[in-house]
Amino acid sequence: MAMKSEETDMLIRPADTWRVGRMAIGAVLGFVCAIAIRALDFWPVERASDLRAFVGLLGIPLLLLVILTALLACLVAALVSLCRRQFRRMASGFVGIAVILLCFLTVVRAPLFDPWLWYVILDKSRLDTEAGAYKQTIIEERDVSTGLAGLNPAHVIDLIYSESNIDGQKTSNSSTTHLYGNFYRRDEFD
Known part of the structure; x- marks a missing residue:
């Protein structure tokens, strides 16, 4: 007995689910980068070691590059999911973008941090x-x-x-x- 084309479509097509991992990774990236920037506001140059120089010159720009890549990846994933009519995945991509920016800006701006x-x-x-x-x-x-x-x-x-x-x-x-x-x-x- 041959399968109908709708049943075959359902077997091949990935499930439209929320991508919570993408959002969690985005939150961690935004938080880590902002904490690193805040730490440099407290770490004096006089007692600086090679580690501070590395973090100041390469660490922060590399973290920002990773965040920009993650933002771009979330945007591409959201647009691809939109083309495939997978609306939960699309929403996960846009929520991931918002979470990255929200975590970063909260830590950088909030006096608590x-x-x-x-x-x-x-x-x-x-x-x-x-x-x-x-x-x-x-x-x-x-x-x-x-x-x-x-x-x-x-x-x-x-x-x-x-x-x-x-x-x-x-x-x-x-x-x-x-x-x-x-x-x-x-x-x-x-």
């Missing part, structure tokens, strides 16, 4: 004693520049103790953000 915030929270008693009786003082200054010297601007971060609110102060080459309590972070680019 700022290593300076956790540094201040975990070491608050020592930093308070360093501030002493001053109403406003720079407690710590770190050069966290990345890239090639001369091509990228120098990036210096100051940890400031101030009893007055200096949050949001901006100049042409610096900006100040509130971290915790009376502690602020000033980013300066030269």
